[in-house]
Amino acid sequence: MKIYRYNYENKTEIGIEDNNKIIKLNGYNNIVEMIENGYNNSKKIEDLISEEFREFDSINILSPIERPIHDIICVGKNYADHISELGGEITSEFIPNYFGKRANRILGHDDTIKGIFDIDNEMDYEVELAVIISKDCKNIKKEDYRNYVFGFSIFNDISSRYLQGYHKQWYRGKSVDNYSVLGPCIVTIDEFEFPLSLNLETFVNGELRQSSNTNKMIFKIEDIIEDLSRTMTLEPGDIIATGTPSGVGKAYNPPKYLVANDTVELRIEKIGILKNKIQ
Helix, strand or coil, X not given: CEEEXXXXXXEEEEEEEECCEEEEECCXXXXXXXXXXXXXXXXXXXXXXXXXXXXXXXXXXXXXXXXXXXXXXXXXXCEHHHHHHCCCCCCCCCCCEEEEECCXXXXXXXXXXXXXCCCCCCEEXXXXXXXXXXXXECCCCXXXXXXXXXXXEEEEECEEHHHHHHHCCCHHHHCCCCCEEEEEEEEEHHHCCCCCCCEEEEEECCEEEEEEEHHHECCCHHHHHHHHHCCCCECCCCEEECCCCCCXXXXXXXXXXXXXXXXXXXXXXXXXXXXXXXX
C-alpha cells in the first residue's frame, strides 16, 4: 500500500493509492495515531477502506508524518562513497554513527523549504531512505526486524553545513526549522522484496547530483534496528533516516549548495518523487 496524508476540501485525510486515485481511509487523519492503535500493516488497514475516492488533482499532499513523536534518528556516514568524498575512511573499528534531528514540523512534497540565508549560505541536501517503526521494538534480533517496520518513505535531510562546522557537532545544523522533508507517501513493507535494493537519486534544477542504491548501505536496516533496540525502545511512528550516498553539495569543488529558487527532487525506487523549492 502507498499511504498518503493530504488535504481535501479543507480537511486532512489519509488514504491509499489505487488505480491513480486515492481511496479514503475511515477513522483517522493521522498516520502515527493509526499505527499506534494497531492498524500497523496492510491487512489490518484494509478494515479502514471506505468507498470514497479522491482524484490526485483535487488534493494537496502533506507530509505523511508532520510531527514526529521523538527526534528523527539519523545514521551518519552509512555509505562508503559518502565517507570517501568527505575525506574519511572505513577502518576495522568502524561503528554506526547515530545522531538526533529535531523537527517541530516535517515538510512534505511540494512544500517550500525556507533557508536561513541570513545565517548560513551552506544549505545542503541529502536523499535518504526513511524507516517507519510499526510497534514497540526492544531487544530485537536482526532476523525479526521486518515484523517491526511499518514501511518506507523518502527523507531529505537538509543540513546547515556552516552550523555543523561552527558547533563541531551536528545537532543544531541538522535541526533548523523546515530542514526535514518526508514523503510523498509511506509504502508498507509488504510491497518490497528483500534483501532491499532500491535506487535513490537527487536532482537539483534537473542536474543529477546523487545516484546510488540502498544495497550499498554499510549498516543495513536490520543491523540498525537490532543495535538501537538493545539500548532504547523504538515506538510506533518513530522515523529512522538511514544515511545518504555520495554527491552532496558540500563535496563538490567548488561546493554546490542550495540557493533561493532551486528545485530539489529526490527519487527512491518503488516509493516515488519528493520535490521541493527553496526560498
